[in-house]
């Protein structure tokens with residue numbers, strides 16, 4: 001909501017709570033205690049330096065949340081560990097994980113906007129989600145990199161691809177970043193055409209998901225095959241294939257919208273049994 005931008009009160013709350021959830025990051029790794037929770041304490045359990053900025057985040061179940069980035073991992077508590085945010089999904093309560101994603105995005109934005117892009121002077125925090133240049137007054141807010149992802153079906157098959165940048169040996173869905181000057185729908189059609197040589201029809205919005213790796217928004221769609229032969233863009237894809245429900249390969253974990261799209265397709269195929277058997281990582 002644009003009208004919220006720059007509002008000094010947007011994240012302000014009463015500071016009457018004895019405990020705070022502390023989202024303490026080192027790089028993309030969040031600090032978790034032995035129970036897989038972020039530390040809960042009235043004061044930050046890590047001694048902070050004057051230049052380290054604490055971000056206020058929306059509360060969880062009435063408990064205040066704050067985020068801070070460390071230059072080096074916290075090692076004072078033997079049973080606490082920094083865990084990469086993707087991996088932390090399996091350890092943390094879901095609501096905490098989602099808040100951790102927001103914290104990570106804000107801290108990343110903070111680190112990337114120390115100086116003004118116009119005049120080079122230092123930027124200063126203006127609100128919880130904006131900064132202002134100390135010289136020229138330019139104002140900046142966290143920016144999202146928007147990407148689309150699409151589940152394309154043809155009869156009883158789903159188009160699955162193995163991207164070059166996938167770290168593991170699994171198959172996902174066609175996806176790509178939105179370019180300037182194009183609509184989400186144009187982006188889906190372009191990505192599908194570029195990566196696979198196919199044309200699609202019946203493009204429908206499915207859902208969206210914040211993707212804090214480091215500052216993304218994934219917008220999911222479903223579509224049906226219209227025409228064309230599979231012709232891979234080798235710079236992007238290792239493989240692409242039409243897959244039946246019974247032949248599902250390893251797929252992305254349940255944290256991803258890719259998996260939600262795949263699960264939705266399996267549901268519509270009447271194959272909830274396959275969905276339950278699939279890996280989760």
Ligand SMILES: [Zn+2]
Nearest residue numbers: 116119133136
């Ligand atoms: Zn400036």
